Amino acid sequence: MHDIEPHFGWREKYRAENDNYSPFYGREYSEFGYTNKVYNYLLHPQWDEFGAETLYLKQLFTDYDEHYVIIEMIGEWNDAVHNDVMHLKREFTDQLIGNGIRYFIIIMEGVLNFHGGDTDYYEEWVEEITEDGGWIALLNSHDHVMDELTQTRLDNYLAYGEQFNNLAWRPQKPERIFEAVEGLMQTGTRRVY
Template identity: 50%
Template structure:
């Protein structure tokens, strides 16, 4: 797992450690020393710890004028044991929302498992973004099944074309435009 790095092609456009509105503002990183782990497997040191024991993230891009951000996730999203949604919402999303973010793109191809529990934080997050949305792209099928079973798809946009987006070939604004158009089509259908 230490070989799985956060996507770095946009680092010339945005760095959360340099963003005064980011919860990771001022953070310094080692390129070589792994200190965080998921189930005793060290992870790459560029992933950001947000309070969870098993879920790590990287804010790849935030545009406060357009009101969106892109967050890549790694590990196990476990609401049952660790209430990971609370950490993601309280320690990351709320801070970004206070700065004007209303549309969240969560990249989940490195989310290995998902365990749903209570939907309270999802509802609070969803209610707090007014005309915004939370889109989950490229999550694994078994993770999507668990999200459905937990009835969280009311709050999270999942499935369909969101499952197979070649996002690495796009710049952040192109990705946002694509996701926004897909969400708008769903809302008008």
């Protein structure tokens, strides 16, 4: 896992460490110092920690005028033991919501497992953004991850599924990704509210 870097194709347009509204503003990254890990596997130092033990993210792009953020995740999302969604909500999304973000696109192909727990933080998150028409969409989730999300009833709060897994996002501009996901949400595809 140490050689899996976050997507870097949009770095000329956006860097969270240069965005004074980002929770990661001012962060400095090493190319050689590997300190973060998922269990016994070291992670590339470009991934950002936010308080979860086995889950990391990269804020790839944020557009405050259009009110959306694109996030890439890696690791194991474990709400059952570590309450990862609490850390994500309190340490990351709360600040973005406070700065007008209401559309969250989370790229999940690096999330190897999901273990569900309580849904309170998801419910709070959705309540805070749906008043303004916001949503949370998961792209490229593994089948077993989607099964666990559904068993935990997170389909009440998050949009995911096959139609969100067929978007080739890497070669696209972030605006196109947002437009594509917004189109799926407007057609009622796995609408969460």
